Structure formats: structure tokens, C-alpha cells
Amino acid sequence: xxxxxxxxxxxxxxxxxxxxxxxxxxxxxxxxxxxxxxxxxxxxxxxxxxxxxxxxxxxxxxxxxxxxxxxxxxxxxxxxxxxxxxxxxxxxxxxxxxxxxxxxxxxxxxxxxxxxxxxxxxxxxxxxxxxxxxxxxxxxxxxxxxxxxxxxxxxxxxxxxxxxxxxxxxxxxxxxxxxxxxxxxxxxxxxxxxxxxxxxxxxxxxxxxxxxxxxxxxxxxxxxxxxxxxxxxxxxxxxxxxxxxxxxxxxxxxxxxxxxxxxxxxxxxxxxxxxxxxxxxxxxxxxxxxxxxxxxxxxxxxxxxxxxxxxxxxxxxxxxxxxxxxxxxxxxxxxxxxxxxxxxxxxx
Amino acid sequence: xxxxxxxxxxxxxxxxxxxxxxxxxxxxxxxxxxxxxxxxxxxxxxxxxxxxxxxxxxxxxxxxxxxxxxxxxxxxxxxxxxxxxxxxxxxxxxxxxxxxxxxxxxxxxxxxxxxxxxxxxxxxxxxxxxxxxxxxxxxxxxxxxxxxxxxxxxxxxxxxxxxxxxxxxxxxxxxx
Numbered sequence: 001x002x003x004x005x006x007x008x009x010x011x012x013x014x015x016x017x018x019x020x021x022x023x024x025x026x027x028x029x030x031x032x033x034x035x036x037x038x039x040x041x042x043x044x045x046x047x048x049x050x051x052x053x054x055x056x057x058x059x060x061x062x063x064x065x066x067x068x069x070x071x072x073x074x075x076x077x078x079x080x081x082x083x084x085x086x087x088x089x090x091x092x093x094x095x096x097x098x099x100x101x102x103x104x105x106x107x108x109x110x111x112x113x114x115x116x117x118x119x120x121x122x123x124x125x126x127x128x129x130x131x132x133x134x135x136x137x138x139x140x141x142x143x144x145x146x147x148x149x150x151x152x153x154x155x156x157x158x159x160x161x162x163x164x165x166x167x168x169x170x171x172x173x174x175x176x177x178x179x180x181x182x183x184x185x186x187x188x189x190x191x192x193x194x195x196x197x198x199x200x201x202x203x204x205x206x207x208x209x210x211x212x213x214x215x216x217x218x219x220x221x222x223x224x225x226x227x228x229x230x231x232x233x234x235x236x237x238x239x240x241x242x243x244x245x246x247x248x249x250x251x252x253x254x255x256x257x258x259x260x261x262x263x264x265x266x267x268x269x270x271x272x273x274x275x276x277x278x279x280x281x282x283x284x285x286x287x288x289x290x291x292x293x294x295x296x297x298x299x300x301x302x303x304x305x306x307x308x309x310x311x312x313x314x315x316x317x318x319x320x321x322x323x324x325x326x327x328x329x330x331x332x333x334x335x336x337x338x339x340x341x342x343x344x345x346x347x348x
Numbered sequence: 349x350x351x352x353x354x355x356x357x358x359x360x361x362x363x364x365x366x367x368x369x370x371x372x373x374x375x376x377x378x379x380x381x382x383x384x385x386x387x388x389x390x391x392x393x394x395x396x397x398x399x400x401x402x403x404x405x406x407x408x409x410x411x412x413x414x415x416x417x418x419x420x421x422x423x424x425x426x427x428x429x430x431x432x433x434x435x436x437x438x439x440x441x442x443x444x445x446x447x448x449x450x451x452x453x454x455x456x457x458x459x460x461x462x463x464x465x466x467x468x469x470x471x472x473x474x475x476x477x478x479x480x481x482x483x484x485x486x487x488x489x490x491x492x493x494x495x496x497x498x499x500x501x502x503x504x505x506x507x508x509x510x511x512x513x514x515x516x517x518x519x520x521x522x523x524x
Contacts, residue, residue: 077501084465084497088472095476139415171409202412202480263403279403283415 109233112167112193112210115292120192122296123177124184126311132336133302136344137312140282143320144260145345149273152252154222159324161221163211164253165267166229168198168239171280172267173208174287177295177310179269180209182317185332186325187218194292200236203284207292212243220325224249228266275320275345282309315341323347366506366513373443376499380437383492387430390414390485394427402484413483418474426471430489433464437496446507449514454507461500464493 136142154160163179165172173196180189191213197206211225226249230242245253252273257264262278269277286305287295298306319342322333332338393400394414402410413419419426439445440457468490475482 072505074502074505077504080462080501081498084469084494087469088494091469091472091476141411202409261401265403265408280409280411283411285412285415 107233108235109196109199109231111233112195112212115192115194115209119194119292119296120180120189122299123180124189126181126299126314128335128337130300130302130307131311131315131338134308134311134315135337135340136315137282137308139286139305139309140312140316141280142341142345143269143271143281143316144276144278145347146256146259146274146276152270152273154224156222158218158220158222159272160270161223161272161321161324162249162252162270163223163225163267164228164245164249164269165211165226166239167195167210167212167227167231167242168201168229169266170197170201170203170206170284173197173203173206174284174309175267175269175277175281175313176209176211177287178281178313178317179211181310181314182321183216183218183221183223185318186220186321186329187216187223190215190217195231197284198232198236198239200232203288206284206287207290207295208287209292220328221321269317271317271320272324274323275347277317281313281316311337312341316345319345319347366510368446368503368506368510372499372503373441373446376441376446376496377438377443379492379496379499380434380441383489383496384431384434384438386485386489386492387427387434390427390489391425391431394419394425400483400485407482408484409481410483410485412481413475413479413486416474416479418471418479429467433460433467436460437464441496449511451508451511451515454504454511457500457507458504461493461497465497468493 152160152162161183165175180192183189193210193213195208195210197203197208199205210227212227214225216223226243226245228241228243228245229239232238252270253264253268256270256273256276257268257278260276260278265279267277267279271277286309290298290306295306295310298304299310301307302311315337318332318335318338322328322338322342325333327333333342390400400410400414402408414427421429437460440453440460445453471486472490475486
């Protein structure tokens, strides 16, 4: 890169047309040229001035940059750039090394515990009035709809809902609240446990359920869940592979994430290869600082941001399942909240 | 027709003015357009309340970043601030303006580039240490801003010396 240092004229003979066009060199030039003075070859300094301000005109004098300073401007420029690069590198190094420090042998996040029946009842018992009032909620992103795909069904022939998530994952934690509610409209839960998301990830300690031992008994759908990784039970980054994916599940995850321009991430929910959830449906931050009971207690107030997020997402998921079941059961699929969500996804 | 001695002298003086490498203006302008495009997209998505197409996992999450408290500065959405910044950058890096030997123009370009990279460092720190997530779209803008900063800072000495030399030459021409 061409640079100019003070005291060094840094010039190039014949700068080329781009330099010539944009400069004031089109001025009438002859008037600037002093006559009758001997040329001072190789001299440096200001151009000829005709004697003004006590300076004698010196023909053939080269135009130079500012007088020498302690540091050359080009040096300062490179130092400035280097400082920025160093700051960025320090940021990254501190982040990377800091995130892997905590490797205690003490379990820092307790194992999931069986969810109290009252808690499950509160979540699955959200009233139709609240659900309909919420509709698609606020701050909720709609699932992705895809047509023309082979039907995803279990060996029994029932349409399948495939969930791939992880216990450390805060977005999965947020999504599970809505899944518990939506799927309860098509069956009965057993084996649900409560836990929190990782304490060393975004939205640390988001209160949630886990599907690790959960079963949905339903006559209309099959729910298949994979909690692919554990929590960060022993500190930052201590998550491990937990429930393995089958090859078919891995292929679905890869295929449809890629189809929508995403890398494989959590959560991934495949509703019969018709509707897909890729990533968070809402910001888990709305659940920040709340435990399971506090979250469940908010689900009676349709204007609460927690209810708007959880129930709004649940209505979308309900509409997705209705698209798999031929809109059965009718009472669920014809509810105002479900229909609003279906219309928003252009499923109806 | 033979030129006079004075014509030759002045032309030699002119020719000693350091030229601007042809690719500087175009690279700066291109980077500004890229930054403008991404900022425009982020601003539109911000005001439409849509989630960005972006991987969502433990490391990357655009939604987490763009809905965090760091998504606004003094009540102004960062996406909009970025759009305004790059609107200015597109203007000031318009290639013909790189040939204008005005000191204020070179300084304005430098001030904008340094302001931009300072804000990028602030946002990067927020992403890494407070939000704990990286927004890939934002990173695109950050990388663009960094390269623009490198180009503007590295070119500043030359732009400055060109401006000084040509303005002095112009002054002297007037005095004569």
C-alpha cells in the first residue's frame, strides 16, 4: 500500500489520470511558475510563492508532506489498526478460555425431578378463553410450512411429531412450555420432569420441563422426543451427548434445517414433514427470573407477556398438529386461537 | 508547439503529488455498499418484528442479540444507527470524492471509520460477555466496518499529505 511519510515527498512521477482529474491542478499553471530563478534540483519544501511571506520562489521544487514528526503518520495508522486487532483477539481469547474453566466434579445443576401433577395440570389446563384471546400472541415467530414432502409417520401409521432438543438449551426450555400445552390437546402426558437450562448459556437457568422420560399417550399422533445432549451439570461446557439420534432422525434434522437455510440447531420440531420449528419461537428472556410455578400461574392472564409467548406459540403448534390429523379433534382445531394460528401460517 | 519553462515547472510540481491508488475508492465504496445493504436489511427486519434467518444454538442466535437491551442505543435501534452510519459512509466514500484534496474530507472519513470501529468493539463485547450469543448478520456488518476502518486509517496519511500539498500549491498559485 502506497504511503507517504513526512519529510519524504512520497511522490510518484506521472500519477496517472485518476489523480490528475480530481485535483485543482487544472488551475492556470503558468502564473505560479517563477521566472529567472535557478532551479534547485532535488530541493524540498513548499512550491514557489513569488516571494510572499518571506519565502523565495524556488522552481522545480517538489511538493512535500508535513515536516517530520516523532512518529510517521503511516506508523500511527498501522499501530491504530494493530490495537483494534489486539482488542478483538483479546475479546475472543478471554471468551474462549473463560467459558471452559469451570469443570467442577460437584454437580452444579441438579437432576430433573418429576413435575408436580398440579404444575402439569396448570399448564395443560389453560382455558380456551385465554387461548382464544391470545391467538398468535406477540413476539412469537410462526413455524415454517412445507408442502409436497413425504409424510412422517410412525410404524403404527399415526402421524409423527419429532422433537430434537437438549437439556442445556434455553430455546428448547422455552419451547417445551408451549409443546407441553399444545400436545396435551391431543393426548395425555406422563413422566414429565422439571429442570432448568444451562447456567452458562444465554438465558441462564430458564425454568422448564424435560422430555427425557416423558410419554404422550394419544390416539391421533405419535410424539417422539430426543434430548440429544445433557445439561451443563458440572459447569460450563460439560454437556454430553445424551439420547442418540437414529440415522433417519439425523437425516430429517439435516435435510429440513438445510432446506430452510439453517444449520442443525436446537430445538428442531418436525410435524409430519409439514410444519417445522427451527430455533426459538419466542425469546426465552420473557421467562427470566421465574420458576415453574410462577410461570404456570401467569397462564391465566392473556395479556401477560409470558402467556402471550407460551400460549401464542402453543396455538401455532396446535394448528400444525391439526394439519396432520385432518383437523381432529374438531373442538381443538376449530378453536379461535388455533384458527388464527392456522390462518397466520396459511394452513387453513 | 513548445511549452514555456514555467509550464514545465508547474507540471512537474503537479506530478510530484502522490496519487491515490485506483482501487482504494472502489474498495471503500464497495464495502460501504455491503454495510449499507446489511444494515438496511436488519433495519427492515427490526421494524417488521421478524426473526432473522440465522442459526440458533448455544453460540449463534440473532434473535437473542437483536432483542437484547443492547439492540438500542439512547433509544435508537442499533440497526437504524448502522443504516445511518453506512448512508454517510456510502456518501463520503463515493469514488470521485477520494480525488478531492480536501483535508476536512479525509478527516471526516477517518472520524467516521474510527467511530464505527469503536462502536463495533462495544457491540462485540456486549455479544460475547453480556448477551452470550453472536448474531451472524451483525457480524457481517462488523467485519465490513473493520475492513473499512483498516482501509481508511491506512490511507489517511496519503490523503492528508495530498490535501496539504495541493492546497499549499493552490495558495501559492494564487499569491503568484
